[in-house]
């Protein structure tokens with residue numbers, strides 16, 4: 257297969273949804289179709305209790321949320337599909353944001369009994385920043401749901417995207433009979449209790465086929481009338497509008513019953529964009545370029561507690577990874593030879609021989625890689641648009657045993673490289689300030705410091721309004737600022753200069769006093 261054919265068969269997507277809408281369940285079914293799992297039901301520790309080992313994971317399990325982003329690759333039809341799991345809890349929005357920079361499309365899963373929920377709205381806002389194409393799956397049709405027409409209306413109004421129904425449900429709850437596929441003119445009949453496997457679904461060709469009466473009785477006439485209405489009132493699928501993020505194809509089904517999931521997957525394979533290029537500091541890089549390039553969007557520590565390793569997740573933007581190849585790391589200007597990149601299959605990982613634009617590869621990181629790092633075949637550009645957000649909550653972290661300061665600092669810096677929290681080290685004293693976007697992260701940090709670094713730490717209150725990164729076009733002005741404002745300056749985990757403002761007033765005064773200094777609420781890597 258040629259290089260271009262390999263790239264063209266890649267589809268890289270993430271699932272966005274409100275907690276409990278069915279993301280985990282649909283992931284299991286999708287992997288079942290990909291033959292990645294023999295029997296669905298083993299994706300997360302949350303369900304099976306098989307993989308959750310470390311204290312941190314225990315905590316995740318207790319709280320019933322997923323803190324990690326996993327990457328899964330599986331074949332479907334003629335394609336190689338990469339599915340990136342986004343953490344569900346809103347505390348981790350920053351992580352989620354960066355994950356969404358690494359995909360080319362999203363699957364939006366909606367609980368059809370509930371409709372559009374808060375978290376979905378937020379995630380859609382994020383996808384809008386890059387006009388990511390969205391496929392919609394209305395889930396849980398085996399329950400009593402809201403009226404399908406209302407659901408589409410709500411998506412259109414609240415999320416401001418046109419809906420094009422591809423399948424339409426027949427009945428719901430106990431009376432859920434199946435779906436009619438508007439483009440294929442076929443009815444697929446649902447049987448309950450077969451969700452753990454790939455079913456032989458009965459298909460009836462043609463809406464006016466009398467077989468339909470035999471199969472679903474009065475529902476046949478009802479669905480014919482209904483579809484007249486639906487076709488008149490809704491949008492037709494339009495590929496260009498979909499690719500522009502203006503229209504979403506909508507599928508109905510039940511993830512638990514593994515019904516309708518394959519229709520959605522067919523849509524993904526047929527319509528979702530091929531690997532897309534990305535902007536860099538110099539130029540746009542296209543996926544069709546044969547020279548390797550990629551960026552790190554996530555670092556995850558200690559995924560395997562036995563190995564205590566850290567994995568940098570790298571989205572390949574162009575070219576091909578080959579085992580043993582040399583990569584240029586733009587930030588450090590160094591060349592590194594990589595021969596142990598891994599790929600992910602559900603909970604397992606495998607050593608990679610090669611990977612193509614669109615794929616996500618895992619690089620073993622011994623402290624030399626950071627979120628936002630660009631790797632190339634020698635060119636000096638850096639990929640743009642992978643930000644850190646200024647944290648909103650701050651606490652000073654203290655040791656119970658003061659002799660472990662070194663471990664504490666090391667642990668904090670490593671955790672901050674993952675991007676879940678940020679650490680600030682004031683220039684004038686030995687404090688360590690943890691900054692986070694959500695409260696939960698503080699607990700995660702203490703639990704992980706204990707579990708992974710054997711450090712007992714606790715928090716103290718600290719008066720911080722905000723931390724903002726500071727730069728200046730004029731290096732002399734920056735030096736002067738460094739001297740004069742030293743009492744408020746600190747270095748973050750990556751040694752970037754940040755201004756710690758105790759109050760809002762303090763911040764505006766500093767901005768007034770030093771007009772040639774730029775204050776940033778996000779930091780581009």
Ligand code: GDP
Pocket residue numbers: 273274275276277278279280281282344395396397398399509510511512513
């Ligand atoms: P997540 O939080 O989005 O990952 O949601 P889960 O996949 O964990 O699902 C939340 C709950 O909804 C679980 O109890 C699932 O068994 C249930 N669920 C998921 N899909 C369906 C479905 O199609 N029908 C029904 N009745 N329940 C479902």
